[in-house]
Amino acid sequence: MREILAYERPDGRIGLRNRVVVISMVSCSNTVVSRIAQATGAIPITHEYGCVEFDEDHKRTKLALVAAGAGPNVYGALLVGLGCEQTSMADVKRAVAGTGKPVEALLIQEEGGSPEAERRGIEIVRKLQAEADAQERVPCSAAGLVVGIQCGGSDWTTAVAGNTAIGAMSDRVIENGGSVLMSEVMGFPGSEHIVAANSVNRKVGLQVLDMVADLRAEYVELYGQTIEEVNPTPGNKAGGITTLVEKSMGNIRKMGNSPVQGVLRLGEPIPHPGLWVVDNRAQGPDPFNVTGFAIQGANVTVFSSGRGSPVGCAVMPVIKITGNPAxxxxxxxxxxxxxGVVVEGKSIPETGADLYELLLEVAGGRATKSELNGNVEYAIPREPARKKHRDCCADGGV
Amino acid sequence: MKKAIRVDKADNVAVVAQDTKKGDAVDCFGFEAVAGADIPLGHKIALGPVEKGALVFKFGVPIGRASAPIRTGDHVHVHNLEDITEELCNGYEKKFREMGA
Structure with missing residues (x-):
């Protein structure tokens, strides 16, 4: 079994980083959060939500805020609220503290204003950072890796080189006892029969088929058209994609050849290691999906982009790969x-093995480009408003 | 020599890694074919003959059915490959759901 140097967490998970985060409870406290982070070098987590939200949306907001503090790469958190927002800071604090991490909280209205909240926030963060700096990495099994896999900004190389390399790497992660999280479920229709056939048992196969049947029905209900009617797009065809199975398989190949263990709702705890599908239907920019993996407890994400992408994450390293040598x-x-070495003739299994070695190096502390560039996105994923309520996420303990 | 990438051993098509002209020799991990037509970057080249009505494989799975006879080196796209996604998905799903526990 492969080993990495990582941080042990009180709940048994492993952290690949030891970040101190400052989390905004509502958009009204974003500026104070940003200023505390600027003064200390802590990671700011800001967003546009936290008040006047309908239940389904607010449940996601709380889930995402708890996950930001409770994530495996976080040493400790400071929560900053205004004081009258919908988000219950006490509930978020209790849920984060439940993982055994240090968590502090302050409200702008109670501190006497923004400069006062900033001053106290900076003191708290410096204390947390000193504690975090004193913690050392220890040898941990690579079985503790929980790896999100994603693609975005695709070109002709993404399906054949970037995603096939990720697929070969995913198999290595699983062989070594770890977990892989696949999402982008809007790209499943067209290859659900392949994913179902790769499921660990009939029950899981049915979960996959049911999820995609529901997605297909939702498309028809929302847009009045089937997925086949609009796919592959004229742009796909100009690029060489002929059929929907072909288009969809380009996405699915990231999963490699390991059996699917089940379909999880957003935020639902991972029952045991292996390959899992996260039913995150958020439609939006790439950080929606990366953040979804963070919410699920991933400690790292591997992201392929033919055209190139700078996206990172506030609470985990994101390894960026491209199938396009240019x-x-x-x-x-x-x-x-x-x-892109695949396009130039190197074998896919060899390239995937190289990618797995890089994954282990990054897990052990090697900074990714998105970390060096200060990319700390955290985009709470939103799903389209529905007439019928869909119980689409877990409650995250709040 | 032009290059093409085959993703899976079961595939009877590969993706060309550069714009390819009719008559160009194309190397696919040691297998050689001669392009039977101009094939743009990212499009598919046949690695062997496919009879009309037979399945075309990419990523190790059937992606469609040949709607015309395909020769080794042919450009494979909408003119000779039929999209049978609904048939493949529905057929599998029906069989899977009917199968006992």
Whole structure:
């Protein structure tokens, strides 16, 4: 079994980083959070939510805020609220503290204003940072890795090089006892039969088929068209994609050949190691999906982009790879790994093995390009408003 | 020599890694074919003959059905490959759901 140097958490998970985060409870406290983070170098987590939200949306907000503090790469957290917002800071604090981490909280209205809240916040963060600095990495099993896999900004190389390399890496992660999280479920229709056939048992196969049947029905209800009617798009066809199975498989290949263990709702705890599908239907920019993995407890994400992407995450390293050698040369300052060697003739299994070695190095502390560039996105994923309520996320203990 | 990438051993098509002209020799991890037509970057080249009505494989799975006979080196796209996604998905799902526990 492979070993990495990582931080042991009180709840048994492993952290690949030891970040101190400052979390905003409502958009009204974003500026104070940003200023505390600027003064201390802590990671700010800001967003536009936290008040006047309908139940389904607010449940997601709370889930995401708890996850930001409770994540495996976080040493400790400072929560900053205004004082009259919908988000219950006490509930968020209790849930984060439940993981055994230090967590502090302050409200702008109670501190006597923004400068006062900033001053106290900076003191608290410096104390947390001193504690975090004193903690050392210890040898941990690579079985503690929980790896999100994603693609975005795709080109013709993404399916054949970037995502196939990720698939080969995913198999290595699983062989070594770890977990892989696949999402982007809006890209499943067209290859659900392949994913179902790769499921660990019939019950899981049915979970996959039911999820995609529900997605298909939702498309028809919301847009009046089937997925087949709009896919592949004219742009896909111009790029060489002929059929929907072909388009969809380009996404699915990231999962490699390991059996699917089940479909999880957003925020639902991972029952045991292995390959899991996260039913995150948020439609929006790439950080929605990366943040979804953070909410699920991932400690790292591997992201392939043919055209190149700078996206990172507030609470985990994001390893950026490209299947396009020209993109790697042009965008090396935002790209960690050149899977474009596949396009130039290197075998997919060998390239995936190299990517797994990089994953272990990053797990052990090697900074990714998105970390060096200060990319600390945290985008709470939103799903489209529905007439019928869909119980689409876990409550995160709040 | 032009290059093409085959993702899975079961595949009978590969993706060309550069714009390819009719008559160009194309190397696919040691297998060689001669392009039977101009094939743009990212499009598919046939690695062997496929009879009309037979399945075309990419990523190790059937992605569609040949709607015309395909020769080694042919460009494979909408003109000779039919999208049968609904048939593949529905057929599997029906069988899977009917199968006992």
């Amino acid at each position: 993109t790697f040369r042009k965008l090396e300052s935002i790209t960690d790994f050149n899977a």
